[in-house]
Amino acid sequence: MLETRSTGDARTAFARSGAGPLLLLMHGAEGSHHMFDAITPHLAAHFTVLAYDQRDCGETQGPETPATLLQLADDAKALLEALGHERAHVYGTSFGGRVAQALAIRHPQCVQRLVLGSTWPLPEQLEALNPQAVARIGELRSGLPETAEALAEFFFTPAFLAGQPQWKNIFRTAQPASARSQRRFAAVADCPALPPQQIPMPTLLLAGELDRVVPPAVTLGMARAIPRCEAVSLPGVGHAGSIQAPEAIAGHIRRFCLASPNQES
Incomplete structure (x- = not known):
């Protein structure tokens, strides 16, 4: 069941299920909490899973002005506070991985362990890291x-x-020219000067070896900068890993986030 809570000047929609330590899920640029529908059943036996819609996505309502990436991180903190939680494990994928990085650096007290999937460092534009693919994706949109x-x-x-x-049609109803989509694209383009070296908590990097959107070398290369980090390549997986390989990714999240403190990276 979808619920909502006030998070400052927005009202955030979210779904929660399961029992155990809190696990906050952050979706990608054009997604919603539904992108975690396949992986949630594999996690809910071990975690209280909290999947939410970011501003200008899904059922979340907010002001009709573009959000900055730092505001999106603050929204996540506000949602945790509204639900009575001080901290959570966090899994962010694609652009959600960038929101997760910002939360981890800006509000480290909120993040216990961090899992980043198919994402790239905050100070960098994806256009500079994978120019041909980004240009072609823009043409197709x-x-x-x-x-x-x-x-x-x-x-x-x-x-x-x-x-x-059925996933061939996931983008068929997208409205890239709508005011909401344009605000979202502005948020996605934001590049705050928060380098991965500032991520203080144990971090797991997950990259699909066949990812055409964010090259796996980009995601896995962040391991050289993050002080307490493990990196895993996912064989045969593309960009949307939580949809394509939910059981495998859930297994990595369980192993990493439920490890005892003396097993920290």
């Missing part, structure tokens, strides 16, 4: 809905789409 299947091929592997062809 401008051609929606006719280009929906071609766009899906950037986010999912051919094998996954062959087995679950």
